[in-house]
Amino acid sequence: SLKPGGVLIYSTCTYNSQENEENLKWLSEQLDAEGISIELEECWGFTKTQTNGIDGFHAYPHKVKGEGFFIAAMRKTDGFEKKLRKQKKPMNFASKQEIESINPYLKEPKLFDFIKHNDLFIAIPNRWKEVIHEFNSNLYIISEGINIGRLKGKKLIPNEGLAFSTALDHTQLSTFELNLEEALNYLRKENFDFEAMPNGWNLITYRGLGLGWANRIQQRVNNYYPTNWRIRMGS
Structure with missing residues (x-):
């Protein structure tokens, strides 16, 4: 101090x-x-x-x-050195039913605990739970763990943080691979060829790496790449 x-x-x-x-x-x-x-x-x-x-x-x-x-x-200015606060904010853990909806997306879900910030579910490694709890009690935390997404009923609306995570199990969901030009268009939130994309949520990948999410509804695709992250430079 x-x-x-x-x-x-x-x-x-x-x-x-x-x-x-x-x-x-x-x-x-x-x-x-x-x-x-x-x-x-x-x-x-x-x-x-x-x-x-x-x-x-x-x-x-x-x-x-x-x-x-x-x-x-x-x-x-003064002679009083403040100590870390001893009171701990309670961690809001996900329920058993909520965890059952999240687990299929992760390779090894048993390695994680799941907490909620408002309606966002976050996966934190078991071994760091107490450390993260201590940080949350004494510091302003900008980001922690893996942002998994939000539940709508039992259906997960995935967060972009999950798309980037190495803990994500690609085998348990629909992935849609793009070439370089298409990937850049996706990152610009511009149109790309989605004719072969299945209906529903898809992990968008380039060379096997997750870029983000897209949701196909019949002949329309919603690009869920964050607008404030998009590439603004032209082709």
């Missing part, structure tokens, strides 16, 4: 406010820290922001030389 009077320099390679300004706010509250006032030369091109009295600086690539990043500094 940070000692009284100690300085924390916080830097990321993103401009995402959740990872920058919101984390600064959280850190300042957890550490009882105050911002260190910093004045930079205007000609350096940094863009200044302020959160909870803490100065942060964005280095945008079109304004500074080199790669973009974010940086801020804060100092711990």
Whole structure:
């Protein structure tokens, strides 16, 4: 932990406010820290922001030389060193019936426990369950385990995280292999030849590797590759 009077320099390679300004706010509250006032030369091109009295600086690539990043500094003010919280958030485990609907998708389901975040089912390795539980009780977790999907009745609506996982059992589901051009069209969320695709959910693959999911309904195919991940560059 940070000692009284100690300085924390916080830097990321993103401009995402959740990872920058919101984390600064959280850190300042957890550490009882105050911002260190910093004045930079205007000609350096940094863009200044302020959160909870803490100065942060964005280095945008079109304004500074080199790669973009974010940086801020804060100092711990008091003599009280906070400990990890002892209270543990209860983990919301999947029911036996829900697990029965998920198990067929995994090669070795016995290696995993299944938890729910809202309606999303996540597989976490048995051996890391206590560690993940401890992290969840003390840290803000962005991602953990394998995002399996959501259940609609007993039917799984698979998540893209499952498509990428080496734990996925390809033999238990319909896969649809694409060539390079078709795979790029899929990743752009553009049209591709699906004439030979079976009805229902299909794992889209290229050279045997999962890219994502598509659901064929008669003469229509719904591409479930996340829109915000799609390739924006043209052919």
